[in-house]
Amino acid sequence: MRTDRQNLVVVAVGARSKTAIQGAVLLEVLVALALFVAAAAIVTGGLNRSVESVERLRLNTHAANLAISVLSELQMGIKSMAVNGPQLFEAPFEKWSWEVVALPVEPDKAKFEKVEVVIRHTEAPLVHRLGQVIQRDENSAASDSNLINRPASAP
DSSP: OOOOOHHHHHHHHHHHHHHHHHHHHHHHHHHHHHHHHHHHHHHHHHHHHHHHHHHHHHHHHHHHHHHHHHHHHHHSSSSOOOOOOOOOOOOTTTTTTEEEEEEEEEEEEEEEEEEEEEEEESSSSSSSEEEEEEEEOOOOSOOSSOOOOOOOOOO
């Protein structure tokens, strides 16, 4: 049979074991919470970078499409080479501007020009350049007003 002193020792040892178990569980919960917060921060940072990358890719693609459009309009004679400085696009592209820089390929051959279209976004720090060597029409080689200046052909 146990004495009171032995019962007291057993109860004291059991109480310490229960406190130690509760402390270990609390420590385990805190470590799990810290790991979850760290993982959530990493995932959120990755998602933010992904969204920024998609937006940058969207703007670059849009700038490339606008540059191709301006270059095509220059070749067709819709836009003029005489315009100096950046020009704003019409709505809905009012946040974009375009500029044309034309230089002769060889000084003695005024028949060819290197045309560079520069597209800029007014809000985002984005500049897109598209260059192409274009053969000038004989009529427009004398004047720098149009890249191609073709009269309408009679039927």
